[in-house]
Amino acid sequence: MVKKKIAYIRPLTEKQSLNRQISNFVELGINREDVFCDEKYGEFYEYQMMKKKINQGDVLYIKSLQVLGENTEEIVEELSYIKNIAKANVNVLDMFMMDTTKFSRNIQSEEILSHE
Secondary structure (H helix, E strand, O other), rough: OOOOOOEOOOOOOOOOOOOHHHHHHHHOOOOOHHEEOOOOOOOOHHHEEEEEEEEOOOEEEOOHHHHHHOHHHHHHHHHHHHHHOOEEEEEEEOOOOOOOHHOOOOOOHHHHHHHH
């Protein structure tokens, strides 16, 4: 059972519209106060705040895996934390097949790499 929908946004280029992404997440039924947004590439302040608030059963919505880290190792580490430590799920909107609410086993790095 999903307890709360949470979203995280971080720009991957200088031209990305954060306001449009926020609106898209709100349209998905995520409360605006549950949308965490770092405004500059390389910033992770709001992400760290989100990690403190995400709980078991919550679903984290992200547009792309790249928002979770600067490289594959960081992305794998963050996905593992969310799924295995926080016991929350992840829904990656630009990856049709990447919705961890569909399976309950631990995420393996090979699975993540095969989706990139």
